[in-house]
Amino acid sequence: MTEIVTRTLESTGATVAYDLRHGADAGAGRVAGRPPALFLIGSPMDAAGFGTLASYFTDRTVITYDPRGAGRSLRTDGAAETLPEEHAEDLRRVIEAAGTGPVDVFASSGGAVNGLALVARRPELVRTLVAHEPPTAQVLPDREAALAVCEDIHTTYLRDGMGPAMAKFLATAMRTGPFQENWRDEPVPNPADFGLPSEDDGSRGDPLLGQNMRGCTSYRPDFPALRAAGTRIVVVAGEESEGQFPARAAARVADGLGIGLTLFPSHHGGFLGGEYGQHGDPEAFARALRDVLDGG
Structure with missing residues (x-):
């Protein structure tokens, strides 16, 4: 059985909801020798999209959250648009409130853009960032x-x-x-x-x-800060995504970091197991993610 604890916190301009999943093999809090907590983030996809993927990591505490303006996380500032830097601040607050110490992060789509913004600002909070198909148009030749x-x-x-x-x-x-x-x-x-x-x-x-x-696709990664960060960054694209906008952007982000692009099974939603009516190859995807995280 997996225990799911839901909490909220106040951020600047939003009330943010997040979940802690303590799997049967994970327990709660910091324990020597236990893998770090795994934070699964998307944007604008909320925590509901990570149910299947989280089920493959019962040996860890898994954190999920709803980005501001999505799902259970309500904006309180009345703003019509959000920037990745604002999302990064929310992510910082969730990680610190969770109390698990530095985390591993799997970040997909807009969440990958926000994850890059977080690591550029607060690299000490993230042990490994796996950035899956970040759709930032700024890095493309077109x-x-x-x-x-x-x-x-x-x-x-x-x-x-x-x-x-x-x-x-x-x-x-x-x-x-x-x-x-x-x-x-x-x-x-x-x-x-x-x-x-x-x-x-x-x-x-x-x-x-x-x-x-607009905020997500126009974000320009801070490559000098990311290259200088102590965080291990792995940039990922789906094997079936070749030539598509987010996968092309992922390849360019990897180039900007001076690293190779890593291929994961399936496509942009490869970790989905029926959420939103979409299916990827979640078992193989989770296995590839675990291999990357264990290699850190």
Whole structure:
């Protein structure tokens, strides 16, 4: 049996919810010889996305959390957008509040961007960071077009609502190869083709399309700080993700750190075991993650 303890903390502009999973083989607190706690982070994906992956690490205390503006973590400042530096501050507070000492971090997608921001600021809190497909357009050779595409998704959301904007986002996520300068000449994706509504319901609180799209993709990693950090950083992409935006960005981040890119099984959601109706190869993914963490 795994004991799950849920707590909240106050951060600047948000109340942040986080969970501690003490597996049957892990116990609680700091014990000599026990593996460090493992912090699983996404953005804007919340803790609900890590249930399957966490189940493979019952020998550790596993920490999950909901990023500000997503799931149970409510914004209190009324801000419409969030920057990776703000997420990094929330991560710092969670790690310190958890009381487990320095942690290992598996960070996926926007969470990987936020994990890089955390290590650049507070490397002593993180023993190993596994950064899985961080979608920062700033590192790409086609960054101007990529940033413009991301800006257009955000603008479409504010103008037309979730369906049209999410259709553009999904088309972008599925795309392989660089973004072209004439990207505006490409056909506009139809929301119905993705099973999405075309009607605007008037809401504008989506954590992906509204709050994090621009801040995440425009983040430029602080490579000098990351290279100087004592944290071991492993940058990862899925074996099935070759040529896609987040995987291309991962390769460039690895280059900026002067390290090789590590391949994990499956795709961008390779650790998912049915969460959000998506399936990767979670058992193989967890085995690859454990191999990396044990090698630190």
